[in-house]
Amino acid sequence: MSGRPFVIALESFHHLSSLFHTVGPLGGYLYGHRTVPARDDHGNLEWTSEKITEHRYADTTIPSQLFAQPEAAHLAAVIFSNSATVAKFHRMGTERGYGPDDVALLRYGSVLDPDPGADRPRPHAYVVGDYGAEDHETCTQSPTE
Numbered sequence: 839m840s841g842r843p844f845v846i847a848l849e850s851f852h853h854l855s856s857l858f859h860t861v862g863p864l865g866g867y868l869y870g871h872r873t874v875p876a877r878d879d880h881g882n883l884e885w886t887s888e889k890i891t892e893h894r895y896a897d898t899t900i901p902s903q904l905f906a907q908p909e910a911a912h913l914a915a916v917i918f919s920n921s922a923t924v925a926k927f928h929r930m931g932t933e934r935g936y937g938p939d940d941v942a943l944l945r946y947g948s949v950l951d952p953d954p955g956a957d958r959p960r961p962h963a964y965v966v967g968d969y970g971a972e973d974h975e976t977c978t979q980s981p982t983e
Contacts, residue, residue, distance in 0.1 A: 842914035849919060864918055866890050870903030875957050883955045926975070929966045933974045942966070 850860040866872045871887045878884050890902040904910050925945075932943050943966035948959035 842912050844912045845915045845917060846913065847917040849923075860918070861920060863893075864916075867893060867902055868904050868916055870906065877957075883957055926977070930975050930977070933967045 850856040862872070867890075870890050872890055874886050874888050876884050876886065892902055893900050901907060904916070905913065928937070929943055929945060931937055932941075937943070944963065945966055946961075946963035949962040951958065951960040
């Protein structure tokens, strides 16, 4: 990052599911590649990389691989998190007894499946606070922990 003084921090809130759907496309835009899964003749999962040269939406086209663009010469990094949300702070407060007694929070979604042959995430759900204090969520914890 030496000599590159500019950093962009962003989070996507434009749609109800934008935090989930932004992760893959953002990486493709920044680096100009997407990972493509396929099964071989024996059913084993294989991953290949596919080059992306541009992105289109309606009548607008922009080049891919932001870090390689001349306009990004001073860009050191793009910081993105899809978990540092108001919902995370609601859960953390509820776990520690700051939420209303007549409200329960359910966290659900999907997490990375560590099985090398998995081609889909694992379902993930729990009632917030329905576990010991040693398992309280932290600011830096991801859903896979």
